[in-house]
Amino acid sequence: MIDLWIHPGFLFFIAAAALPFVKEKWKSIYKMATPVIGFLALLIVSHGNHGVLPLLGQKEMIFGRVDKLSLVFGYVITIATFIGMVFSLHVKNDKEHMAGLIYAGSALGTVFSGDLLTLFLFWEIMAFSSAMLIFYAPWKNAEVIGMRYLYVHIFGGLILLAGIFLYVGTTGEIAFNELPKEGIASMLILAGFLLNAAVPPLSAWLPDAYPEATITGVVFMSAFTTKTAVYVLIRGFSGLELLVPLGVFMALYGVVYAVIENDIRRLLAYHIISQVGYMVAGAGMGSEMAVNGATSHAFAHILYKGLLMMGMSSVMLMTGLRKLTDLGGLYKYMPWTFMFYMVGGFAISGFPFFSGFVSKSMVISAASELHRPWVAMLLTLASAGTFLHTGLKLPYYVFFWKDWDQSKLKAVDPPKNMLWGMGLAAFACTFIGIFPGALYQALPHHSEYHPYTWGHVIGAYQILLLTAVGFFMLLKKLDPEVTISVDTDWTYRKAIKGFTWFINKPIVIYETYIVEAYKKILIEPVKKWSKIGWTIDTWVFDGLVNASGWATLLESKISEMFDMHIIDKSLNKVPVIIGGSAKRLRKIQTGAIQNYIMAMVTGVVVIAIISFIFY
């Protein structure tokens, strides 16, 4: 092995910065070549720490911790970037590609960071660059939603930062390895991770923001943020029991929302939550097989969720519609989109010979192996739900259901590059399904897992077939309805409206009362008294003024004496007092940097919360 380390993240950053200067005819090749070079750089790199930057006090910032776990995430991020780039080649707005490259680069940076500071640095770049993909969207409320997304992530980032500084302050360690399973510092870091993994109740940002990203940006969105969060959970909190119930709950939570959702991309977004649930549960179980399962599921998920998002984005781009209630009957007019979408649908549902089957069954098998019947049963139930709405409901109401009136709105397959993007992802999903060995080899632990046993295959087909039977039996119940669903973002969308109402109504009324009372109690009596005062003034004071002239003369004499004897002497005392208090103040300052940073962080958190409330 050659010991050559090109950080693929930095490569992406540089490529993004240089993109506007590339000649128009080379741009397409340039956009596709960047992730390919990144991927090749990962193929030749050797395990170990690269890009180590010494920091104050024997600490090191590690930009390139390369081992099997980080590599497998690195591979899939570069592959997803390539597919995303192909899918978005027709987009003329360079800024969108730059944001996509920076987003992917920071995801790589997070994955390869070996210490908490580097991790945080890339974590924040990830939040900002992904928000750009919402800001560039053409719809009217994109800016508001982008800001809401950004606020949530800044809030999460600050919680993470507070946790990191507490952790560094108490242990003196900045390396990012397995973190302690208790203590405030760890819990804050965990909360920051869980927010990015979209674990309810910290999940509402995802279905709020992803469906509003640009047509092509959503491919990047659905791939990176949650999956890097899964990576850091595996790295930092593998075996944390809390993650198991959370993961199972997530898997079901996403399913419930997906059943009632009407927006095609929001349905898929809810379904990301469900799928990440498997990975979070896998990380929580922590056995070798469970971690392998979580990792391979993240790998497979990035590809098929990207494919599904591409399919629905294509429908949205070509028809301008995004609600199930408005769509239907497209299979004849967008045949390639339909077929590629279905490959993604089969993959996510865990059809044998597609990628979801070889990864999802590993998590469920890990649960069985650890004798956790509830986990295995509920995750299996959620997988039936997956097929129900991603493999049946969504394609049924988009591509079949009713006849499409081609004369009213002409629907055709999207531009060639978008089809190629989908085709590549569909190929990857099928390839992994048929040759799982290639993926299993790259997993962090040695794997003896065989997905293709008779029992597994027959069991999977039975569940899938009977899910389909149930779907068609209850079809009438499932018809989409023109509604939106409230989620935990209600708290910061509706509650803030309540807050503004509170400011407008009761406080304003209260204020008018105060002003009235002020008038009655203060201003009017003062007016009355001033009238009386004027009379007194002309008669009494004028006489007194003359007397005061004489008094002043006397007073100046006295004050001269006071000045000389008392003030001058006490001025000499001042330096002595200052010196004494300075000595005492010096003891408060510890000189330990973490204390100052803690004070700063506290201030920033307070400011963030205030601005968050008032937005």
Next chain:
Amino acid sequence: MWIINWLEKIIENPEEMKKTKKFFLYFGIALVIIDVIIHIPSLHLVHIYFIWDWIPGFSSLYGFISTYLIIVISKWVGHTFLMKPENYYD
């Protein structure tokens, strides 16, 4: 494309639809039969983790129950708590 033509034929022709339904019915029955057959000799080969691993055709039953529960419960939760008119936040 042949797949699309084939689908069109099934959807627009009730006769073909009936045939397809019948095919899936036989397919399901075949799955359960295979399940029974592979259960008997392989019991000592595969890991049996839970009690239901002994029941042939359990996956079919479970798949159907899951679907039913998911649809009914989700729609109920949705209608009672979650689903709101589209202008709810405006």
